[in-house]
Amino acid sequence: MAKKNTKRKLIGLVSNLSNHRTYYTTVNTQNRTTKGQGKLTLRKYDPIAKQHATYTETKKNLGRNEVKARKS
Numbered sequence: 001m002a003k004k005n006t007k008r009k010l011i012g013l014v015s016n017l018s019n020h021r022t023y024y025t026t027v028n029t030q031n032r033t034t035k036g037q038g039k040l041t042l043r044k045y046d047p048i049a050k051q052h053a054t055y056t057e058t059k060k061n062l063g064r065n066e067v068k069a070r071k072s
Helices: none
Strands: 010-013 022-030 041-046 053-057
Touching: 010 041, 022 041, 022 053
Parallel strands: none
Antiparallel strands: 010 022, 010 053, 041 053
8 A cells, every 4th residue: 555645735726716625636735935935826617606716725624623722
């Protein structure tokens, strides 16, 4: 079995029209070290809106599985 490449990070792509995550992709974190590069944007087909839309990069889970800090 092949090794898992830890240099690549899984991201979700969210449509600007329907705000749904339809596509997922991986990005190389070593090539995207500077903050000036911005987020990844792609133009892809949105099956909910039934037209092409701009998709922007977000986290894969959008905070659903992250542990929240406790209030003390």
